[in-house]
Amino acid sequence: MSLKTQRLLARAKKLTKKGHGKEAQSIYLKVLESFPSNQEAKKELLILNQRKETSPSQKQLDEVMQLYSSNRMQEALFTTQHLINDFPNEPLLFNLSGACYSEIGSFESAIDSFEKAIALNPKYSEAHYNLGVAFQRTHQLDSSIMCYEKAITLNHAYPSAHNNLGLIMLEKNQPDLAVKSFEWAVAYSPEYAEAYNNLGSAFQALNQFDLAKIQYKKSVSINQDYALAFNNLGNTCKSLGLQDEAINYYEEAIAINADFAEAHFNLSSVKKYTQSDIQISTMKSILSSKNLNKSDQIFINFALAKVNDDLDNKDELFRFLDEGNRLRKIQLNYSVDDYQHKHSVIRKIFSNSLPTIEKKLLNGENSKRPIFIIGMPRSGTTLVEQIISSHPSVYGADELSTISELTNSILKDLSGQAKNGITEKSFLSMRHQYLESLSNFNINEEIITDKWPLNFQYIGFILSAFPEAKIIHLKRDARAICWSIYKHYFSGNGNGWAYNFDDLASFYGAYLDLMNFWHKLFPDKIYDISYEKLTINQKNETKNLLKHCDLDWSDSCLNFHTNKRAVKTASASQVRKKIYQGSSKEWSKYEEHIKPLIESLKSY
Known part of the structure; x- marks a missing residue:
């Protein structure tokens, strides 16, 4: 046997061990074309033909995850679908497919993929969670609740499932249940800044503002760049009559994210403006942005109306106020x-x-x-x-x-x-x-x-x-x-x-x-x-x-x-x-x- 043939056979064995059976099979066939009587190639090829691969290799999965993490969703989806053709009974692949569909906004296909993953493995907690996320993003809240609860039943130490369940409870005006969910989330993940922020919102909905303030502070102590939590701290202090504290927190939120339109609006409600206030030029700059969404346009227009009310510029006041109201009416699609x-x-x-x-x-x-x-x-x-x-x-x-x-x-x-x-x-x-x-x-x-x-x-x-x-x-x-x-x-x-x-x-x-x-x-x-x-x-x-x-x-x-x-x-x-x-x-x-x-x- 030639050295070249030995190297080919060794390579084919390595490919087999790594789960690349098809590539190994092509090498054995190539060897047999040149040496029809090679017994080692015949033996290994026979074993490969008798063995049916049931799951993809780690290398194949790593390739999909690399595409997914690089935000190359269409390529990741194509690769996953190709693997599903080879491994139709692998729930992990359907879960990956659903994740790709979710990222590109194809939620109907995502839901179908997650449901297939669960059908193949009913105890697949991650697929139940991902299905819950897809239902939540399409506002099918009752279905989403069932999925999160199933994921938690299978794996109670699932902080993100507890957190998302809490968000739905808040949306359904059940803050007492939301508190319980968020408390489980932070119990299992003590560094979960978002869950502390959400727990603050739940306490605020229950009019427990002192407790809300504590949770918001925990959130920003974990993530000092969490502009939303600083904004929420401002709202809580405003409700408690702590106006100076509220101003400081709103300004902190804006320092982290200068384009945070809602924080600018909230700040405008608790301060008195002078002509030289630097925030005025910042808000005008935000408003001039071509990519500003409608909600942010509304916030900035109302904030600049307040500025001009403080400065007694009535014409400018109504220019911004009328525009803010016009946009808000369109946004709400209101009819008498x-x-x-x-x-x-x-x-x-x-x-x-x-x-x-x-x-x-x-x-x-x-x-x-x-x-x-x-x-x-x-x-x-x-x-x-x-x-x-x-x-x-x-x-x-x-x-x-x-x-x-x-x-x-x-x-x-x-x-x-x-x-x-x-x-x-x-x-x-x-x-x-x-x-x-x-x-x-x-x-x-x-x-x-x-x-x-x-x-x-x-x-x-x-x-x-x-x-x-x-x-x-x-x-x-x-x-x-x-x-x-x-x-x-x-x-x-x-x-x-x-x-x-x-x-x-x-x-x-x-x-x-x-x-x-x-x-x-x-x-x-x-x-x-x-x-x-x-x-x-x-x-x-x-x-x-x-x-x-x-x-x-x-x-x-x-x-x-x-x-x-x-x-x-x-x-x-x-x-x-x-x-x-x-x-x-x-x-x-x-x-x-x-x-x-x-x-x-x-x-x-």
Whole structure:
């Protein structure tokens, strides 16, 4: 046997050991072409033909991972698919294929690949997790939850699965469950900066701001370049009335990421600008960027509007304010049909006779008693909640979206029914779920204020589910309300009517009509309080307010500005000051620029 043939056979054996059977097979065939009687080549070829490779070699897998980590997704996908043809029963390859599809945004194909991996290996925790991520990114949250829970069942020490599950719980407004998930994430991964930041957000959603601040600080101590966590620290300090601290944290976020538009906007809400402020030129530079996304454009326009308001540049103020509102309306894709249809359906429901909950059904339930503070946004609801929650028997829960979510669920169910009727069982369920949500607050007070302003739309539902409820309705000069709304950026995807003069005036008119409807339907059940009268005659109005709420007099309600409770709304800084009587006249300084709005409001 020649030295060349020996070398070929040795090479073929090495290839066989490494799992490259096809390459080894071609070498043996080449040897046999030249030496048909070579027994060693015949023997090895026979073994190879009898052996069926069931999994790819490490070298093949390393090649795919190198392409994936280099962001060469199409090549990685092509290579993986080629390997799947050779090894159709290897779950790892389907998991890799799904990961590639996810990276290029082909989530339907990704989901299919992950499901095939799981079918081949039902205990494949990573594939369950990756499938959960794909479902989460396509907003199939219930399916995503099932996948994360399965991954955690198979491998409880799975920090990223706990973290992602917590994010979904936050999105589904279940912060108590989110806290548990994030706590598991950091327990298994003590250096998980993102999970600490998310845990802070969950505590903040539960109004536990001191705990939120601790978690955010842990996050930035682990990752000192975590701009988002610094921004969240700023938001927490703002809610706690720690304005100087808030400014420092927002500035830290911007120092890390000068293009962080949301941090610029948040900073603009807590500082007073001078002409020489360097942040102004930075924001203008950001706005000139051609690649700026719509959300960042909106943030910067609203921030620059605040700058020019501080500098008394009214024309520039409205240039940026009008543009920010225009972009926000487009972003939310808002139509007046949205609220007009809802209000029409609600009127129809409550124009018919509906059941009321009997007292005998309420025995043994959660004893928390809510006070609902409603009205138009920017009408003074935060001020009234600050006054009432300064009473030692009351806890101020700020804006709770629970009633809105529960009633929208009822409305959705009714839309598929022939009759627009609600049963006593529905109201009892609503009552139970709402009171259950209040138990998330770890507090001793029996009375809780809920000041979601737009609950004015759901007064019929509230009084049907809570016949004993106290409802406080804020009334204020329409021009003051609507001007304050127009210059305000609302977080979340609601209030789409707030970003256009015509829409704003139309919604205000609809609000008045619906409140008149509720007053006629529930006489003496809604307590109206004038913001202007409250600021002029604070003591008498406060006495009457507390009396209506069945609360004894407390001097602390007059000194509401000393209340240290956290306030999440835009009025956080105002309610930490004594009552100011001139705020309802501030719109007049801008009268020339908001004439169309004022004219539209005259019809109401």
